[in-house]
Amino acid sequence: MHLLPTTRHEIGLLWRARPGMAGLLLAGQGLARLPGPAIRKVPGIGWVTGDPVVAREVLKDHRSFTMVGEGGVGDLWAQILGEWVRDLFDGPGHHDLRTRARDLFTERTAGALVAGTWGPTLRDAGERLAAGEPVDVAHTSRVLVGRMMIELLGIPAPDGPQSGRPGDAVAPGAGPDAPPWGDGVVVPSGAAPSGPVRSWPDDDGALAAFRTGERLAKLALGTEGSTTLPPEKIAEAKLITDELTAGVPYAFRTAPPSRLLGRARELGLTLEEATGLASLLMVAGTETSASAMMRTTALLADTGEQHRLLAALGAQESRPGAAGSPAGAAPGPHPPSDGPWDAVVREGLRVTSPASVIGRGVSADVEIGGARLRTGDRIMLLVWSANAAAGPFRIDREYVRETRQLWFGAGRHLCLGAALAKAEVAALLRTLWTTPDGAPAGPLRVVRREASREVIVPGYEKLVVSR
Numbered sequence: 001m002h003l004l005p006t007t008r009h010e011i012g013l014l015w016r017a018r019p020g021m022a023g024l025l026l027a028g029q030g031l032a033r034l035p036g037p038a039i040r041k042v043p044g045i046g047w048v049t050g051d052p053v054v055a056r057e058v059l060k061d062h063r064s065f066t067m068v069g070e071g072g073v074g075d076l077w078a079q080i081l082g083e084w085v086r087d088l089f090d091g092p093g094h095h096d097l098r099t100r101a102r103d104l105f106t107e108r109t110a111g112a113l114v115a116g117t118w119g120p121t122l123r124d125a126g127e128r129l130a131a132g133e134p135v136d137v138a139h140t141s142r143v144l145v146g147r148m149m150i151e152l153l154g155i156p157a158p159d160g161p162q163s164g165r166p167g168d169a170v171a172p173g174a175g176p177d178a179p180p181w182g183d184g185v186v187v188p189s190g191a192a193p194s195g196p197v198r199s200w201p202d203d204d205g206a207l208a209a210f211r212t213g214e215r216l217a218k219l220a221l222g223t224e225g226s227t228t229l230p231p232e233k234i235a236e237a238k239l240i241t242d243e244l245t246a247g248v249p250y251a252f253r254t255a256p257p258s259r260l261l262g263r264a265r266e267l268g269l270t271l272e273e274a275t276g277l278a279s280l281l282m283v284a285g286t287e288t289s290a291s292a293m294m295r296t297t298a299l300l301a302d303t304g305e306q307h308r309l310l311a312a313l314g315a316q317e318s319r320p321g322a323a324g325s326p327a328g329a330a331p332g333p334h335p336p337s338d339g340p341w342d343a344v345v346r347e348g349l350r351v352t353s354p355a356s357v358i359g360r361g362v363s364a365d366v367e368i369g370g371a372r373l374r375t376g377d378r379i380m381l382l383v384w385s386a387n388a389a390a391g392p393f394r395i396d397r398e399y400v401r402e403t404r405q406l407w408f409g410a411g412r413h414l415c416l417g418a419a420l421a422k423a424e425v426a427a428l429l430r431t432l433w434t435t436p437d438g439a440p441a442g443p444l445r446v447v448r449r450e451a452s453r454e455v456i457v458p459g460y461e462k463l464v465v466s467r
C-alpha cells in the first residue's frame, strides 16, 4: 500500500483549493481502502462516502436521491436561475433534454470542435516549446477552455460587432447556415462585418470569459454544510450569469442545429432555459477541463510517466505502416482507440478527478451502504477519494472496473460533455509530447508552479514547463 495516494504536488493543490475539503478527501480515500462502513455521518456535512460502488449506487438511484434538493448543485442553480431549473435538471424535462441532446458531443463532433477552435493556440504552444521557450500550461489551458466556451455559447466581443477572418471562429461541422464569421460571434441584427478586421475570440477575451465562470463557481464555496445561498450571493450570481450569457439571445436565434444553442432552440427550449443551460455548461465545463489538462501535464512530468508515454509513442511510430498522428498542427478528430492517449487521458481524469465531490439530497427514505438515510438528509460523494484509492498515476494501469468513469459521474446526470473533455485533454497532451508530425518530442520539466487558492476545482495558477 502506498503511503500517499498521489503526488505531493497534487495534495498541495487540494489543500490550497479548500483545506477542509482536502482533509475530508484524504480521510475518505484512506477509509475507502480499509474495511469498515462504506458510508458515515460527518457533523456539519451529513452522510459521506468514498466507496465507488456506493457512490455509483447513489447516482443511479433517482428515486431516493436528487440533485435539485438541499445538498445538490441543482438547488444552487434553482436559486440563481429560477424554479424551472428543478424540472430541466431533474424532472421529466431533464429526461427529454438528455434524450434529444444525446449526440451533442460525440467523439467525432468533439474532436472536430477542438481542432477548429484550438488549432492556432495549440500550434503556437507547440512551436514555443520546440524553440526552447517556456510555456505556462495553466494559462494556456484557461485560454483554450475560454475559447471553447465563447465558441459554444456565442459570447460577444466586449466592444461590439467584430469579425475574424471568415471562418476563424467556425468549427468544422457548422452548418451552411452558420454566419461567415461563426455563430460564436454576436453581431446585432442587420450589422455586417465592416471596418478594421479583428479576430474574436482573442486570448484576453478567452481568459476573461474563463475568469467570469470561475467567479460564478466560487460562489459555491462554503456550501458544504447547506446549499441555501444568502440573498447577496444570489444577486451576485445573477449579475455574473447575465454577463456570461449576454450573447446567448443572438446565437439562440441564429445558430444552426449543429451548434449547441441551435440545438437547444430545436429542442423547444425557451430562451430563458437555453440561457440557463449555457450558464450550466460554463460552470460544468470550464474549470473542470482546465484542471484536468494542467494537472495531467504535471502528473506526467512529476511521476516520470512521461518517459513511458514517449516510449509508447516511439514504439507506435516505428511499427511498419504506422503514420505519426499530427499533434499541435491538427489536434483533430482521432479514432477512438488512438495509441496510448486514451489510457493516458483516462488515468489523468481518474487521478485528478476535478469534480472532487458530488452532492445529492435524499428525496425518499433509503437503505444504502449499510446505513439508513432519511428524506431531507444530504450525502456527499467523495469522488476524488473513490478514484484515488485505486493507486497512484500509472499510464499502463489496467481498466479499474469499480471506478469505471466515476470522474464523470454516473446515472442520468453522467457528464454531458465527457467526450469533449476527453478530446480537450488529449489535444493538449499531444501538443506537449509530440512534434507536429506526430513523432515523440523530448521530455518536459516543470520550471515553475503555483497552486490556485480558494477555488472549487483544484488547479494551478501557474504551471510553466520547458523542454
Ligand code: HEM
Residues within 6 Å of the ligand: 067, 073, 089, 098, 280, 281, 284, 285, 286, 288, 289, 292, 349, 353, 354, 355, 358, 359, 406, 407, 408, 409, 410, 412, 413, 414, 415, 416, 417, 418, 420, 421
Ligand atoms: C474533465 C472535465 C469534466 C469533468 C471531470 C466533468 C465532470 C462532471 C460530473 C461529475 C458531472 C455529474 C454531476 C452530478 O451528477 O451532479 C457532470 C455533469 C455535467 N457536465 Fe461535466 N465534466 C467535465 C467537462 C464538461 C464539459 C467540457 C462540458 C460541456 C461543455 C460538461 C457539461 C456537463 C453538463 C451539462 C452536466 C450536467 C448533466 C446532467 O445533469 O444531465 N462537462 N460533469
